[in-house]
Amino acid sequence: xxxxxxxxxxxxxxxxxxxxxxxxxxxxxxxxxxxxxxxxxxxxxxxxxxxxxxxxxxxxxxxxxxxxxxxxxxxxxxxxxxxxxxxxxxxxxxxxxxxxxxxxxxxxxxxxxxxxxxxxxxxxxxxxxxxxxxxxxxxxxxxxxxxxxxxxxxxxxxxxxxxxxxxxxxxxxxxxxxxxxxxxxxxxxxxxxxxxxxxxxxxxxxxxxxxx
Ligand code: PRT
Ligand code: MG
Numbered sequence: 001x002x003x004x005x006x007x008x009x010x011x012x013x014x015x016x017x018x019x020x021x022x023x024x025x026x027x028x029x030x031x032x033x034x035x036x037x038x039x040x041x042x043x044x045x046x047x048x049x050x051x052x053x054x055x056x057x058x059x060x061x062x063x064x065x066x067x068x069x070x071x072x073x074x075x076x077x078x079x080x081x082x083x084x085x086x087x088x089x090x091x092x093x094x095x096x097x098x099x100x101x102x103x104x105x106x107x108x109x110x111x112x113x114x115x116x117x118x119x120x121x122x123x124x125x126x127x128x129x130x131x132x133x134x135x136x137x138x139x140x141x142x143x144x145x146x147x148x149x150x151x152x153x154x155x156x157x158x159x160x161x162x163x164x165x166x167x168x169x170x171x172x173x174x175x176x177x178x179x180x181x182x183x184x185x186x187x188x189x190x191x192x193x194x195x196x197x198x199x200x201x202x203x204x205x206x207x208x209x210x211x212x
Contacts, residue, residue, distance in 0.1 A: 009024075010060045011055070016075070026209040117129070117158055
């Protein structure tokens with residue numbers, strides 16, 4: 001592909017980068033450096049006009065919202081917590097899939113007044129229990145939610161589950177499904193207008209890469 005304007009694509013290291021690379025490769029876009037080895041945060045690609053910006057997964061929507069990157073790839077979990085302001089989310093890339101679940105000690109009750117729920121996913125958790133009409137106390141954590149019920153910080157957790165091995169290793173089990181999660185292609189709204197021709201071609205090619 002050839003682009004008329006410069007395009008910055010925000011990606012996070014780990015599973016999102018790993019799963020997005022094969023899609024971008026189908027468009028003929030490849031990084032020059034390996035981000036797992038390089039300490040560079042802005043990576044050149046084989047295309048003069050295209051750069052990858054390596055960002056913490058939870059910060060990707062913020063960089064794209066403010067136009068510091070034109071395009072990004074972010075999990076639905078991260079997008080729900082961010083709120084999606086200033087972004088278009090036109091394409092589900094169907095990568096980095098997992099489920100957002102309520103989990104807890106084996107056999108733990110989901111009922112009860114004022115259950116304490118530890119989670120990084122405060123908005124999604126609040127919306128889930130509100131929809132059931134259940135009063136809960138949400139405790140915000142930034143990681144290792146599995147620990148919370150083990151030491152009495154919370155009754156339950158809301159976390160992402162893929163294989164379930166992390167829960168099992170800590171004597172916990174998935175109790176209730178909240179949402180299916182995958183990563184989305186996101187665009188800055190101003191870039192969508194200003195770089196319309198390039199963005200439209202990029203999006204169409206990515207859609208084809210996902211479906212093909
Ligand atoms: O790790 P860091 O704090 O830097 O950021 P991050 O955790 O947000 O980034 P990363 O790269 O770990 O995740 C990026 C995105 O991948 C997330 O936003 C999700 O949309 C998606 N994804 C898919 C997952 C998982 N699967 C997943 N299994 N993100 C996290 N996990 C974690 C989960 O939280 C739990 O701790 O892996 C553990 C569970 O895995 P299983 O297989 O043991 O169930
Ligand atoms: Mg992680």
